Amino acid sequence: MATEVIKVSVNSKEFEVPKGARLIDVCRDKGFDIPSFCYYSDLALQASCRMCLVRIEKMPKLQTSCTIICTDGMVVTTQSEEIEKAQRSMLEFLLANHPLDCPVCDRGGECELQEMTFDWGGLEERFTEKKNYQPERYLSPMVANDPQRCILCKRCTRVCDEWMGEDAIEAGGRGANTVIGTYGGWLDCSQCGNCIEVCPTGTLLDATYRHQARPWELAQTISTCGYCSDGCEMSLGSRAGELMRIVARDRYVNGHNGEFLCIKGRFGHPFVNHEARLRTPLIRYKKGGKLIPATWDEAIRHAAEKLKAVTDANGPDALAVVGSPRITNEANYALYKFATEVAGTNNYAATDAFSLKPFFDNLGAALATHRDIRYAKTILLIGGEPEELQPLTGKQIRQAVSNGAAKLLIVNSTPIRLVEHAAQFIHIRPGTENAVVWALGNITNGTAAAQKLGIDANELAALRQTITATEGDLVIMFGGELDAAAQVVVAQLTSIFRADNRRVLLHPLPLFNNSVGAHDMGLMNGAMSAAELLDAAGNSVRAMYVAGSFLPAHLKGREEALAKLDFLVVQELFETDTTAFADVVLPAASFAEVDGTFTNNDGLVQRVRQSIPPVHQAKPDWMITAALAAELGKDFGFQMSASTVFREIGERIPAYAGLRYPVLKDESNPVQARYKIVEPRDLSPELDELRKAVEALPDTGNKLSVTPKVGHELFKISTLTDKVSQFHLLAAGNPRPDTVRVSPLYQITVDAKLEREVAVSGD
Ligand code: SF4
Numbered sequence: 001m002a003t004e005v006i007k008v009s010v011n012s013k014e015f016e017v018p019k020g021a022r023l024i025d026v027c028r029d030k031g032f033d034i035p036s037f038c039y040y041s042d043l044a045l046q047a048s049c050r051m052c053l054v055r056i057e058k059m060p061k062l063q064t065s066c067t068i069i070c071t072d073g074m075v076v077t078t079q080s081e082e083i084e085k086a087q088r089s090m091l092e093f094l095l096a097n098h099p100l101d102c103p104v105c106d107r108g109g110e111c112e113l114q115e116m117t118f119d120w121g122g123l124e125e126r127f128t129e130k131k132n133y134q135p136e137r138y139l140s141p142m143v144a145n146d147p148q149r150c151i152l153c154k155r156c157t158r159v160c161d162e163w164m165g166e167d168a169i170e171a172g173g174r175g176a177n178t179v180i181g182t183y184g185g186w187l188d189c190s191q192c193g194n195c196i197e198v199c200p201t202g203t204l205l206d207a208t209y210r211h212q213a214r215p216w217e218l219a220q221t222i223s224t225c226g227y228c229s230d231g232c233e234m235s236l237g238s239r240a241g242e243l244m245r246i247v248a249r250d251r252y253v254n255g256h257n258g259e260f261l262c263i264k265g266r267f268g269h270p271f272v273n274h275e276a277r278l279r280t281p282l283i284r285y286k287k288g289g290k291l292i293p294a295t296w297d298e299a300i301r302h303a304a305e306k307l308k309a310v311t312d313a314n315g316p317d318a319l320a321v322v323g324s325p326r327i328t329n330e331a332n333y334a335l336y337k338f339a340t341e342v343a344g345t346n347n348y349a350a351t352d353a354f355s356l357k358p359f360f361d362n363l364g365a366a367l368a369t370h371r372d373i374r375y376a377k378t379i380l381l382i383g384g385e386p387e388e389l390q391p392l393t394g395k396q397i398r399q400a401v402s403n404g405a406a407k408l409l410i411v412n413s414t415p416i417r418l419v420e421h422a423a424q425f426i427h428i429r430p431g432t433e434n435a436v437v438w439a440l441g442n443i444t445n446g447t448a449a450a451q452k453l454g455i456d457a458n459e460l461a462a463l464r465q466t467i468t469a470t471e472g473d474l475v476i477m478f479g480g481e482l483d484a485a486a487q488v489v490v491a492q493l494t495s496i497f498r499a500d501n502r503r504v505l506l507h508p509l510p511l512f513n514n515s516v517g518a519h520d521m522g523l524m525n526g527a528m529s530a531a532e533l534l535d536a537a538g539n540s541v542r543a544m545y546v547a548g549s550f551l552p553a554h555l556k557g558r559e560e561a562l563a564k565l566d567f568l569v570v571q572e573l574f575e576t577d578t579t580a581f582a583d584v585v586l587p588a589a590s591f592a593e594v595d596g597t598f599t600n601n602d603g604l605v606q607r608v609r610q611s612i613p614p615v616h617q618a619k620p621d622w623m624i625t626a627a628l629a630a631e632l633g634k635d636f637g638f639q640m641s642a643s644t645v646f647r648e649i650g651e652r653i654p655a656y657a658g659l660r661y662p663v664l665k666d667e668s669n670p671v672q673a674r675y676k677i678v679e680p681r682d683l684s685p686e687l688d689e690l691r692k693a694v695e696a697l698p699d700t701g702n703k704l705s706v707t708p709k710v711g712h713e714l715f716k717i718s719t720l721t722d723k724v725s726q727f728h729l730l731a732a733g734n735p736r737p738d739t740v741r742v743s744p745l746y747q748i749t750v751d752a753k754l755e756r757e758v759a760v761s762g763d
């Protein structure tokens with residue numbers, strides 16, 4: 001349906017705007033500057049700062065443009081002596097109690113209050129009263145706070161509530177003594193730092209970067225997060241080869257995540273310049289011996305000779321090539337090319353927690369973007385725990401429900417936190433997720449499935465009814481619990497639920513930043529999975545070439561598998577349980593040191609840009625693979641350029657056809673890979689397979705009744721988060737320090753050797 005258009009005049013110029021548009025947005029969109037503090041697009045209105053004043057014809061007083069919806073024929077003035085005088089007075093009030101400490105404030109140079117004062121403020125401060133002193137403090141290991149700088153715009157409390165669903169901070173006190181604080185004096189939250197990001201002043205601050213650098217000293221590089229599959233866009237701030245901080249601040253980045261980042265994306269970067277990074281290539285000349293530093297030439301030559309000896313003696317399939325869902329598309333493509341064109345082996349894989357191949361091979365509809373999720377009418381989540389494992393997806397779901405009145409349908413064995421937003425929660429027995437998919441794909445078997453799920457068959461009927469009553473977008477999401485046959489059925493549910501007034505979109509929830517890219521680059525097409533390759537180690541598989549490391553879940557119960565290999569080459573950032581068995585270790589560059597692309601769970605192909613030169617002697621993964629290939633007699637023709645690798649990807653991988661780096665340069669206009677949409681097909685084989693698996697499930701069993709605590713996955717220590725001291729405090733339960741005046745890092749010591757459960761998202 002075409003959007004109705006109305007006419008509005010702003011500063012004597014006429015514009016056609018969509019009916020229902022907000023005046024502040026219209027003015028800004030048409031190029032008229034409107035100052036504001038409390039207005040924040042897509043958050044509930046606060047309307048307290050009164051900076052956004054405009055004059056509207058026929059209205060008696062100046063109006064706050066953030067609260068006005070445009071009407072046909074509205075005549076608006078945004079600039080006049082009267083308006084400017086009112087705005088200057090508002091700023092004067094805001095500054096009455098504000099300390100003049102911009103020279104020592106971390107926000108100095110990128111503070112909205114500072115900028116506004118330059119543009120709209122008075123030159124003189126007429127208030128001579130004593131300022132209401134409030135001491136600086138820490139709210140958590142991640143959030144520092146200077147309460148006196150607060151202008152009470154309440155962006156922080158609103159993002160905490162609406163984006164995070166946590167409501168962990170609130171305004172307390174009255175009048176001039178109002179301060180933003182926590183419940184109980186210490187933040188027990190997911191530590192996302194979004195309150196820091198949206199704070200227009202230096203009131204809430206990144207405690208891990210405090211007083212480390214001034215914003216203008218930092219080179220800003222727009223890149224993509226290297227943790228989860230949501231693929232948040234971010235700005236990497238570096239100085240002299242050191243990555244100092246990460247923000248999603250709107251002035252630098254304009255990505256699909258807006259100013260949202262989670263704790264890992266924002267604070268999880270100190271591994272990049274960490275002293276434990278591998279410094280040189282290493283060779284272990286004999287099994288059980290030590291790894292000895294070597295030159296790149298020596299290490300590549302040694303690795304090539306030994307790999308060749310293994311394949312010459314045992315055939316090409318004796319060599320397994322293993323990529324990673326953490327490294328770039330360029331790196332994984334180079335590995336795929338190595339496996340298929342140099343080694344000629346059928347044994348290649350990626351170290352992901354699960355493969356999305358069955359899903360993509362049967363894709364019945366487009367992937368939902370995060371924007372589609374935000375504006376969906378109904379969201380069906382089967383398994384998964386996005387608020388801990390894909391936090392941007394979690395935020396979009398919450399906003400779709402809270403700000404967009406979407407219906408959220410959750411099928412999960414755990415009462416995850418999102419359940420409080422759900423219109424329907426189907427609480428199933430652990431391990432029965434496939435039965436729900438079977439029931440959805442097979443209309444007649446609700447009762448049999450319900451028995452195994454431990455629910456009433458009416459719950460499935462109600463689920464189906466809500467879905468079929470949806471007018472608008474239905475987004476179907478699923479976690480890693482589904483097996484291959486269930487993935488196929490989910491990918492094809494679109495043909496069952498699509499209708500003229502309903503679009504069905506799909507959103508997988510893989511764990512890693514480039515799980516989708518590792519699939520797209522072909523690494524899931526090999527003869528065996530990563531775990532199966534480990535099982536074959538020492539038997540049919542005699543040597544391995546691994547980028548990154550195996551997940552703890554892969555190695556569990558297979559601790560000795562890698563020791564059985566004749567030869568193991570690993571390229572990594574750090575020494576790990578995988579490099580412990582390597583005969584050659586090659587230092588790889590991190591996401592902050594390379595150019596490339598990641599593909600997120602929307603299918604968005606997003607740029608990774610080099611922020612700092614590779615540390616020590618590290619090299620980009622694709623470059624290492626190309627060097628090994630060259631030593632084995634194959635010139636990849638990459639010409640030392642990631643863009644050349646990507647050009648080849650664009651030429652050879654149909655979903656990436658025509659893509660080049662210049663096409664991906666605008667973060668505000670992300671590019672989705674063009675996956676082949678498969679025509680509806682007969683699902684009988686998969687439904688039959690599911691039926692058999694479901695019938696084998698027990699008829700009884702307990703359910704999990706406890707909602708897991710915030711951070712139970714986010715705070716787990718992995719190889720990367722291990723390098724952030726503050727994460728150790730969080731993993732130890734975020735103990736409250738004796739005093740909030742001093743960083744808890746200097747007050748609480750956590751024994752790093754304590755045994756802790758590993759993160760699902762791995763090593
Ligand atoms: S860090 Fe995140 S969850 Fe914690 S108070 Fe700030 S916005 Fe809320």
Ligand code: SF4
Pocket residue numbers: 149150151152153154155156157180195198199200201203204
């Ligand atoms: S702490 Fe920052 S975001 Fe929160 S109310 Fe104060 S100025 Fe606004």
Ligand code: SF4
Pocket residue numbers: 225226227228229230231232260261262263264265266390391392393
């Ligand atoms: S939600 Fe995922 S992609 Fe975004 S910052 Fe967090 S870990 Fe990174």
Ligand code: FES
Pocket residue numbers: 035036037038039046047048049050051052064065066067
């Ligand atoms: S922006 Fe309109 S009142 Fe604050």
